[in-house]
Amino acid sequence: MQERVVRIGQPTPLIGIITEPDTVVDEQTAMLLLNSGVMHRVGSCRLSVKVARAVAERVGLPTLRFDFSGIGDSEVRRGAMGFEKTAAAEVSEVMDYLQHTRGVSRFVLYGLCSGGHVACRVGQHDKRVRQIIQIDGYCFPTWKSWLYHYAPRLMSLDKWKNLIKRRKAGVMQQAGYEIAGIPSEYFEPADLGDTTPSQQEIMVWMAKLVDNDISLYCLFTGKEPGYNYLGQFRDCYSDVHFGNRLAEEYMSESSHIVSDPESQRRVVESIVNWLKTHYLFSC
Numbered sequence: 001m002q003e004r005v006v007r008i009g010q011p012t013p014l015i016g017i018i019t020e021p022d023t024v025v026d027e028q029t030a031m032l033l034l035n036s037g038v039m040h041r042v043g044s045c046r047l048s049v050k051v052a053r054a055v056a057e058r059v060g061l062p063t064l065r066f067d068f069s070g071i072g073d074s075e076v077r078r079g080a081m082g083f084e085k086t087a088a089a090e091v092s093e094v095m096d097y098l099q100h101t102r103g104v105s106r107f108v109l110y111g112l113c114s115g116g117h118v119a120c121r122v123g124q125h126d127k128r129v130r131q132i133i134q135i136d137g138y139c140f141p142t143w144k145s146w147l148y149h150y151a152p153r154l155m156s157l158d159k160w161k162n163l164i165k166r167r168k169a170g171v172m173q174q175a176g177y178e179i180a181g182i183p184s185e186y187f188e189p190a191d192l193g194d195t196t197p198s199q200q201e202i203m204v205w206m207a208k209l210v211d212n213d214i215s216l217y218c219l220f221t222g223k224e225p226g227y228n229y230l231g232q233f234r235d236c237y238s239d240v241h242f243g244n245r246l247a248e249e250y251m252s253e254s255s256h257i258v259s260d261p262e263s264q265r266r267v268v269e270s271i272v273n274w275l276k277t278h279y280l281f282s283c
Contacts, residue, residue: 001019001020001021001022001053001056001057002019002020003017003018003019003020004017004018004020005017006018006064006066006097008066008093008094008097009093009097012069012074012075012076012077013074013075014066014067014068014069014074014090014093014094015041015066015067015072015073015074016041016064016065016066016067016094017041017052017064017065017066018062018063018064019052019053019055019056019062019063019064019065020056020062021056021057021059021060021061021062022057023060024060024061024062025059025060025061026060026061026106027102027103027104028103028104028105028106029061029104029105029106029107029108029130030061030062030063030064030098030102030104030106030107030108031052031055031061031062031063031064031107031108031109031110032063032064032065032066032091032094032095032107032108032109032110033048033051033052033063033064033065033066033110033111033115034068034087034091034109034110034111034115034116034118034119035048035066035067035068035071035072035087035111035114035115036111036112036113036114036115037083037113037114037115038071039071040067040071040072041065041066041067041072041073042065043065043112044112044257044258044259045257045258045259045264047112047258047264047267047268048065048110049065050264050268051063051110051267051268051271052064052065054268054271054272055271055272055275058272058276059272059275059276061108061275062102062104064094064098066094068083068086068087068090069086069090083114084114084117084118084121085121087114087118088118088121088122091109091118091119091122092122092126095107095126095128099128105128106128106130107128107129107130107131108130108131108132108133108275109122109123109129109131109132109133110132110133110134110271111133111134111135112134112135112136112257112258113135113136113137113256115134116132116133116134116135116136116137117134117137117138119132119133119134120132120134120137120138120205120206120209121205123208123209123212123214124205124208124209124212125208127212129212129214130213130214130215131214131215131216131217131275131278132209132214132215132216132217133216133217133219133271133274134216134217134218134219135219135220135221135258135267136219136220136221136222136226136227136256137218137233138196138197138202139218139220139226139227139232139233139236140199140202140226140236141226141236142232142235142236144229144232144235145227145228145229145232148228148229149228199236199237202237203237203239203240206237206240206242207239207240209245210240210241210242210243210245213245214245215245215246215247215278216242216245216246216247217247217249217271217274217278218233218246218247218248218249219248219249219250219251219267219270219271220232220233220248220249220250220251221251221252221254221255221256221258221263222252222254222255222256227250228252229250230248230249230250231248232248233246233248234246234248247274247278249270251263251266251267254266254267
């Protein structure tokens with residue numbers, strides 16, 4: 001396995017690292033690892049580095065992790081688009097680079113949180129994307145997730161006792177500005193609007209991915225909020241006929257940023273196993 005720095009695009013290049021396997025199993029396929037938000041290409045707690053190297057070494061696919069413009073080693077580029085649209089355009093640019101320089105025509109896109117969202121944006125319109133691996137992508141509550149959330153609380157005698165004690169003592173929950181002693185108008189952040197697409201919008205995204213015959217591996221972490229049982233993603237987008245194109249994994253004890261070593265080991269292992277059993281036999 002070897003690694004080298006690449007500069008993609010002119011006049012302001014994106015900076016990335018290509019990880020080359022000793023033996024390439026598919027010359028026409030590569031995996032791109034996408035940043036989460038403003039995070040550097042190493043990923044949360046170096047998770048992207050570990051995934052990239054494991055996929056190259058154990059699966060045999062070249063991987064490329066890079067910094068979006070204005071993040072890490074990639075300089076700012078001029079433009080008026082928001083992060084996800086700009087990032088989606090840059091992912092296509094990186095795919096163009098690998099296609100022109102290496103003849104790569106099929107791509108696996110990996111991303112945590114917003115990186116996964118960007119992967120889904122690209123996959124709707126670019127048929128070179130064949131697989132998407134996302135950690136904690138967009139998922140909305142279902143009746144079952146609400147049941148799993150509230151049922152233990154309603155059945156907990158201790159919680160009811162504590163609530164009664166607080167009511168009797170006149171102890172009510174205080175807002176943050178009350179605790180801090182700051183006037184409310186100076187405490188709350190400015191309303192920047194909700195940039196999260198609606199559930200129906202994401203449903204359309206997912207349908208487009210299915211139409212493009214893209215396979216999804218969706219891994220979720222933690223217990224709250226958003227996802228609390230295996231299969232919630234499929235239930236959330238029940239109008240989309242995923243069939244066998246969707247696989248879900250739930251690691252309830254892992255934090256969102258997958259910070260502890262054991263969770264990282266499990267994430268890397270699950271991605272490698274999915275690629276070995278799914279991707280290499282579905283080209």
